[in-house]
Amino acid sequence: MLSRDGIERVIPIRPPILAVDRITNAQLASSVIGEWDIREDAWWARGHFPDNPILPGTQIIESMAQTAPFCFYDETRPQSIEGMLVRVDDAKFVQPVTPPCTLIVKAEVGGVIGRLAKFRCRAFVEQTRVAMAELTVRFQDKSLVAQGAQS
Secondary structure (H helix, E strand, O other), X not given: OEOHHHHHHHOOXXXXXXXXXXXXXXXXXXXEEEEEEEOXXXXXXXXXXXXXXXXXXXXXXXXXXXXHHHXXXXXXXOOOOOEEEEEEEEEEEOOOOOOOEEEEEEEEEEEEEOOEEEEEEEEEEOOEEEEEEEEEEEEOXXXXXHXXXXX
16 A cells, blocks of 8 residues: 555654554554564664564554554545654553564554544564554644544
8 A cells, every 4th residue: 555655755754763664554544554574684683682683662662653643544635644652551562573574563543532543553473463552642733633533
């Protein structure tokens, strides 16, 4: 659905912080699936743990926070999506993520109030769930969330 180039046209985040390579499925105002290729030569791998790199949990949350707003991406009206993570609840990391692999993030809209949207997020490697969290994101453009919520 969206490649990395398309993602960079939508969200104002760039490498090395960009933590989503593909959006593979999106249902407007409902759900999204994104993928992030976890590489052995990633910037964090040199220090978290040098002889046995494990993706930091904060990076998994960041991937969720970058993927979830695509729930409000309308491919019939491409636009920029600017959101800021404002809350993380009930985060759980159940399996370590080690490179190389692909982190699959699934997010569902849990509710919308004004500029705020709550998302239920889960992360997987292959079919194994590795993390979950509820995120709240505040969007710059209230109409983006309102239009999506009405669709």
